[in-house]
Amino acid sequence: MKSALSLLALYVAQASAGTVIWNGFFNSSFTSSTFDQWSWSNQIAPWQWYIHGSAATSQYLGVSPNFKNPADTSEAQGLRTTIDGTAFWNGQTMERTEVIPQTSANLGTGHLYYHFSLKTSSTNAPNPGFEHQIAFFESHFTELKFGLISGASGTSDSTLRWDIGGVSQWTTTLQPNTWYNFAYDIDFSASTVGLWTSTGSDDLKQVIPNKSASTSTNSADWHIGVLRLPNGGTNAAAEDWFWSGIFIEQAPITTSIAGPKAGSAAPGSSTPVGSTTAVPTSSHSSTVVPVTTTSTASGPAQTQWGQCGGNGYTGPTTCASGFKCVAVSPPYYYQCQ
């Protein structure tokens, strides 16, 4: 009787909402210097921090209660990522400020939802004349983009778009001071991607159903932040992007912007959503597979997805064995694939 009841509790917990397998929530103790505690020799969860320019971390990242979606009750603070004319990383010609999940969980198997909310402000607004790649994977199988796409005609474009393999599936005109909530609906088994979105405090709604995509991740290449293609120029004007509610869960989806921990007593831990004590977290540990973290930093030969050419680029131009240098955004950006 007792085991039948706990099975029922397990079923109810799993049917009502997904299981969080990684979260990047910011508690009240988190500051921009917390990111600096991460290094290649000290790979502490939950965030990798190495893709940035040469200035102090606080110039590129900020953490504050003012930076989160007020409807998000799962965390105390949100994140600011800033791109400016100093944000060139590792000899590259692109400006980049990106944090990446640090976890031993397998973020590339089964049916997962990648959640985040994004906002800009009329202060330090993004430049619509430049292409921005946002919340992307190294292979770019799905991502957001903003601004004038490299090579497109015109001088400015205020479209925020969601792409599969570089083809826009959903677009909106980016409005400052509006929270856009997203979940990438990624089925790594079926090789499909869909999109759920909403604004403000509204629940997420499916806007694009499952579509075929080359879904893959090494669990260390979901880039939270912004890559700006300055298209040969340099622009010192700072742009701020604000982030909130960043977590990855197994299906089914949590649609509330309050997030998976609304009402939960255990902030900071990855607990099954909607459960109290019925579901031990260890019941999911068999699905958690450690992955090897690879650096995209330059070496004698560039690694997969690393830059291998482009105007002004000074890093390695040969690719590691098995990969070739592909013109992704010529003449500015070539990548090992």
Ligand SMILES: *[C@@H]1O[C@H](CO)[C@@H](O)[C@H](O)[C@H]1NC(C)=O
């Ligand atoms: C706040 O979050 C950081 C990073 O996730 C963690 O190391 C720290 O223990 C947390 N602090 C509290 C008081 O929960």
Ligand SMILES: *[C@@H]1O[C@H](CO)[C@@H](O)[C@H](O)[C@H]1NC(C)=O
């Ligand atoms: C999307 O899901 C539906 C329902 O499960 C399925 O019938 C359809 O084949 C899927 N589409 C793709 C592209 O996998």
